[in-house]
Amino acid sequence: MDERGTEGPGTATGDGAVPSRRDAQRAERAAAARHRQRVLLSVLVGILVVGAVFYVMWTRGADMFSADEQPTLVATTQAPVEDFPGPGGEPVQVTVAADVTPEVLGASLVDAGVVSSVEVFVAAYGENPDAASIAPGTYNVFRQMRAADAITALLDPENLADLTVEVTAGLTVPEIKTELARITGVSVAQLDEAFADVAGTGLPAEAGGVYEGWIAPGTYHFTLGTTPVEMIRAMIASTVSTLDAAGVAPEDRLAVLTLGSLVEEEQVLPTDQAAVAGVLSNRVESDTVLQRDSTVRYALGLADDDPVTQEDRETDLPYNTYLHVGLPPSPISTVSPEALQAAVAPAETTARYFVVVDPVAKVVEFSDTYTEYQDSLKALQAWRDANA
Structure with missing residues (x-):
């Protein structure tokens, strides 16, 4: 019997021949090879796809990291705040402090709704040559004013809402009381009560309870709520500050102010005041009567232009320097800074x-x-x- 007959049943071929076992094995190996090729191709395609995805992710990630390391600044522009058109609306009060800068003043005006912005105000301030002369005080202005108009309003003394008291050199305490009563509306009786409060007004002990000469001349701005005692205290504090700045010891203050008031009342030119103080000092040191009509006028309550008679000069009063040697008991008027300096440093003559x-x-x-x-x-x- 043929050996191929012993391989068992087979599959008929197209020509009717039955394939051998070897042919079947070959067919299986060919099919397995094709399968391996498909798997390999699939793996390669998968690798390519994963690689492509990884590449895309890598490049985009690099761009993202690069963007993080070097952020792109986006320029933003803000439109400048425009000036108010004016002329203004609701009335409002603003306070200007002494030695305030344009920027600080502008900020306070912005807070009060008077001007639109600090920048607009500062620009208008720089364009007005008189802006630097704005005086301290409380002013009546309006909300939403043009910045230039606001500066003009602050330069106008008529817009001051506070009490402005002008104390000129040479005034006496009764004259100062009259002026205070006129400006503040406070009665002279109320002012007398305020002057009686020497502790509240800060009158130094060396003044001996006499205010004459201790009220400094100058322009004072007081708010509507300032009391008479507070006003007087401010005026006296100015004198004490000036004396301290000039190096005058407390025990010498009364003599300096008194001599300064005599120099003030002579009404000579500032260039001659030190020489006048020198003459008066020479007479005081030599126990010679000063013989000043100004002290007699003060003692009798006469005006500066009232004539002094011989009878007046013979009237025995503490302030009569025709009869009493040395300086009078107190100053006889307010003292200007120039006269005060002359009394601090009299000329050698x-x-x-x-x-x-x-x-x-x-x-x-x-x-x-x-x-x-x-x-x-x-x-x-x-x-x-x-x-x-």
Whole structure:
């Protein structure tokens, strides 16, 4: 029997022949090879797809990291705040502090709704040559004003809402009380009560309870709620501050203010005040009567332009420097900074007399001897005769 007959049943071929076992094995191996190729191709395709995805992710991730490391700044522009069109609406009060900068003042005006922005106000401030002279105080203005109009309003004293008190050099306490009553509406009786409170007003002990000379001349701005005691305290504090700045010891304050008030009342030019103080100091040191009409006027309550008679000069009053040696008991008026400085540092001079021989031009003649002094008096009389 043929050996191929022993392989068992087979599959008929197209030509009717039955394939051998070897052919079947070959067919199986070919099918397995094709399967391996398909699997390999699938693996390769998968690898390519994964690689492509990884590449895309990598490149995009790199861009993202690069963007994080070097962020792109986006420029934003903000439109400048425009000025209010004006003229203004609701009235409002604003307070200007002393020595305030334009920026700080502008910020306070913005807070009050007066101007639109600090930048707009500062620009308008720089365009107004008078802006730097805005005085401290409380002003009546309006909300939503043009910045330029707001500056104009602050430059106008008529818009000051507070109380402005002007104390000029040479005023006496009664004259100051009259001015305070006129400006504040407080009665003289109420002011007398305020002046009586020496602790509240801060009057120094060396003043001996006398306010004369201790109220500093100047312009004072008080709010509507300021009490008379607070006003007086501010005026006295200014004098004490000036004395301290000049190096005047507390025990010398009264003498300096008193001498300064005598210099003030002579009404000479500031350039002659130190020399006048020098003459008065020489007479005080030599126990010579000062013989000043100004002290007699003060004692009698006369005005500065009232004539002083011989009878007046013989009236025995503490302030009569024709009868009493040395300085009077207290100053006789407020003292200007120039007269105060003259009293702090009197000129060194041998002169013992002085006469204002021309009261209009304020010409002063100084002399060492009584004879020269008499000649100066004759010159003064000649001026009076010529000028009626």
